[in-house]
Amino acid sequence: MEKFDCLIIGGGMVGATTAVALADLGLKIALVDTHRPDSDLLDNPDSFAKDQAYNLRVSAVSLGSEQFLQQLHIWQQVLDWRACPYRRLGVWEQSLSYAQFHCDQIKQPYLGHIVENHLLQASAWLQMQHKPNISILAPATLQSITCYSDKVIATIDDTEIQCEILIGADGGQSKVRQMADIGTTGWDYQHSAMLINVTTEHPQQDITWQHFIDGAPVAFLPLTSHHASLVWYDKPDKIKALASLPNTQLQQQVLNHFPKRLGHIDVVDKAAFPLVRRHANQYVKGRVVLLGDAAHSINPLAGQGVNLGFKDVKALQEVLAKAIGSGEHYASSEVLQRYEKQRRNDNLLMMTTMDLIYRGFKQPSGPIKLLRNLGLFGAQRLGPVKDKVLAYACGL
Template identity: 45%
Template structure:
């Protein structure tokens, strides 16, 4: 597919990557973003929004020729992943077990978005519309058009909705969703440590919800604390010194000194679109699905959506757009549903107070640690490699 007009609504990581890959193939891209993009600077504090990027996601960013532009001091490779419950054997994943340099990378979302936008702004076949929103969508058998707030109309052959969990495009088209609230909230806490950059991410399971540690570049790290909405609200009300003491008192032990820099909480919800496309409109990333952040797979699933759709548009250019989007749905919807369901089961089992479930849970972690090739296959799948 080349010389095609494409509208992309949403300039986050998924939308910007879609725009860049399609533009690099010679298509004309119209990128619509409701906010104004601001390039981060090296002096900016570490963003609370970070993601763990798999080897497959890294390859996709390399394909877009932007991975090299991510500042090294904003990127943290990690070699190990550990998970356990109090009293259970640790389940340990290591890149050394599969002969890889690392399991993945943890980076701030805004820096990934920044290098994508930087590349987009250098292309003459990309038109960017900022600080505006879509107020109407119309489509027929040959094209789709959107009307912006200033009444400007943009016409194209394809519209990609990459505008997040509360997708305005999806709502305009009244595309049905299946969703529920996990009745748990999550608190993200950025800290500065007195130790060098670490390369192991870990997670301890508790009945109140998991607690996790994500290493960030340099002397930085992110703590992830799951708990009841009431508890998270209380933790958010604390000042940084009080929160530091709460971490020392209630969070899994940290073997270094630290200071709290920033915090932010959000509810855990699960959403899945019943249809990934309607006519010439496709949903990608969080617009199509949100997942429990337990395993950090959200951005990687979104990038898999991008890769799948771009490949179909390239390899099946002789087919009509609706048929291509039907194939996209057939490939991505079952895969995303499987990952969502797996994370849901894992999450529910992890916080069960049943003594029987506790015994089985601890036994599973021990058995998984000794599973050899099975554990290796799980690692390679999570990394997105064969």
């Protein structure tokens, strides 16, 4: 039976980054995923063409996340491939209540970058391939886990693997979480979101914005050149109907519904998904640890999901590093609980804040509508408080 210090289930952006981060501590790591991503990029990173079609799945990677990824030597490759910086964030319902956050407020060159998920994942996999203490098991599938007080034994396909720590970074439907019998709390938001890749009349912009229309926001995420990603939130039936339209008809619906500042667009691609909130009742159970969406699925309203995941990874790396440095056993219950203590309240605060904003804007009541617009109006004029809120959102 092969033995590892850490066995990571899930090789997405968060899982692959976890492998790189913990390998830097000198630990023996194995990562399991059901498939290998972007084999062409992994075999030949220079094969990427900057003018190739954009992937639908993109993330707003905050400045704080970028700094962490830079330390792990993951970020530079992403920039070499393709990423779009944004310097401003705009939010409004009525034009008089427009609130804008600018990178100058926190004395930074930008707030973050819009990045295609598969490029960030591929860059992390490239780093994994360069580390001799990381074994990649893919394609492979987790079949079962057996937890003991001092180890976890996982069955991967037909092979048993022993590890000191089993890490679940396998997404919102986490098998690790289910097999470890860790419950969740959460709900369905009764809304869905549609991602729409478009070409734009305007050249690359430096702003990402959200406009609330009858309680359902629409969002603009800038991409390079004359490209952008749009997000349309609405009731599931409405999103399903929109997603079924031919691109030319969807284009007209977008032009009718989105703010005029969008200019003319042509729809290139689209996809839809439901909005759910899910929070694990515990992040640590014995030697099992949850990170990213396996621990918490958040409303994507402000693009904080993957950034919370990277904060999880950074916290786990720091906790284990301090334990190793002080002579503690890195996999002890006392050490792992420090990770949960550090991350749980912060994640819950962000999740609750996003829910309050989202639900607040869904209320059709006239007085509530007045109050939220006054809130945005006031937010634009908060001065130092506004700057601190922005710094926190950027992970600084």
